[in-house]
Amino acid sequence: MPHKRTVLVALTDTHHGFFRGIARYAKEHNWHLATDMIYTAHIPHGWRGDGIISFIGYWDELANFIVRSPLPKVELTLVRSDLDLPRVDTDNVSMGRLAAEHFLARNFKNFAWLPFANNIISEERCAGFRHTLKQHGFDCTILPVAHELGQSDKTFAWNWEQQRQQLIDALNQLPRPIGIFCYNDCIAADLVDACQEAGLLVPEEVAIIGVDNDPIICECVSVPLSSVMNDLEGVAYEGAALLDRLMNGEPPPNELLRVQPKGVVTRKSTDILAVDNVQVAKALRAIWENYTDSNLSVLDVVAATELSRRSLERAFLEEMRHTIQKEVLRVRMEEVQRLLITSDASVAEISELTGFARPNHLFRIFRTIHGMSPREWRQGNRKQSI
Incomplete structure (x- = not known):
């Protein structure tokens, strides 16, 4: 009978996706999973098994226990980048890119980044956000970090009242309307509360997007939160697969495995168009609500406004810096890319879901934009690593 492996689940993070x-x-x-730590938060000194999968966070005692263990181990984050451990993490740069694209699609011209802690994950998410904005001629304001880490023991030094006042003071100095990308849903929810304390409207004056798409947080805030979908389940699954290979005697990989985020879930906190022209806003809304209709035409979009075709096209170009036809295509392609990453739908099914009359039409346009087929793009983005 083959040996049944026992793996210690050493998680200090409560994200259900990891579990x-x-x-x-x-x-x-x-496998048999040893899950006592989830309930006791006690390190099982002397534990015997085959491997460890962990999310250490800032618990130094746990970090020492895992680093000293002779067993194969895999860490599920870059938070403790100072530890020499095999690990899997999400593609944080892509998260920042998705957040920036989400705001740009809504025509925002003012942006800010709200970090949770001064760690490498924060740096990567901010870098992806700023790089995408700079490609479009914009930059972002960096708001005060919520948690400054101690220099020696990596514990949080935090005065809530002081941090809240610093945040409100910074918010009052920002141009509006503004789109703010937050490190995670936790800090995004706190930002909604701070905006309300400061008398700022969400999303009319401050649009907010978080990370993780945790429904416990996102759907229970006074203004439901839009969020980048962090594939935590995928990170943990790939981490377990890596641990399995290590337990089989394979050497640790030379490259860090990155799991792609699964897109953006839009809720009320960003459900707004940052445009000055009301008629252009109506046109954009018509496109978003009807892009799945393959028969959607410029005349249909014009009909949703109070302008003539020529007047709307001129106003649209002035406000958006591209044509109505290009906006329809951009919205459709954004959804195509999301479905390629987050679903197993065929290209034919995706073309039907996104308003392309024929799969070969989608294939031709996709290759023109990306230089590869939808299938090749899907494979590359699902398995991307650095």
């Missing part, structure tokens, strides 16, 4: 990803892999490969 689901590890559990799914364990079920498929007949």
Whole structure:
């Protein structure tokens, strides 16, 4: 009878996606999971098993326990980049890119980044956000970090009242309307509260997007939060697969495996168009609501406004810096890319869902834009690593 592997689940983070990803892999490969730490928060000194999968966070005692263990181990984040451990993480730069594209699509021209802590993940997400904005001629304001880390023990030094006042003072100095990208849903929810305390309207004056798409947070805020979908289940599943390879005697990989985010879930906190021209806003709304209709025409968009075709086209070009036809195509292609990453739908099914009359029409346009087929793009973006 083959040996049944026992794996210690050493998570200090409560994201359910991590649990689901590890559990799914364990079920498929007949592992026994030691989950006591989830309930006790006690390090099992003297524990015997086959491997460890961890999210250490800033718990130094746990970090020392795992680093000293002779067992194969995999860490599920870059938060403790100072530790020499095999690891899997999300593509944080892509998260920043998605957030920037989300705001740019809504015609925002003012942007800010709100970090949660001064760590490498924060740096990467901010870098992806700023790089995408700079490609379009914009930059962003960096707001005060929510948690400054201690220099020696990596513990949080935090005065809530002081931090809240600093945030409100910074918000009052920002141009509006503005789109703010937050490190995670936790800090995004706090930002909604701070905006309301400062008398700022969300999303009319301050549009907010977080990361993780945690429904416990996003759907229970006074203004429901838009969020970048962090594939935490995918990170944990790939982490478990890497641990399995290490337990089989394979060497640790030379490259860090990155799991792609799964797109953006739009809720009320960004459900607004940052345009001065009301008629252009109506046109954009018509496009967003009807882009799945392959028969959608410029005349249909014009009909949703109170302008003539010529007047709307002129106003649209002035406000958006591209044509109505290009905006329809941009919205459709954005959804095509999201479905290629987050679903297993065929190209034919995706073309139907996104308003392309024929799959070969989508294929031709996609290759023109990306220089490759939809299938090649899907494979590259699902398996991207650095």
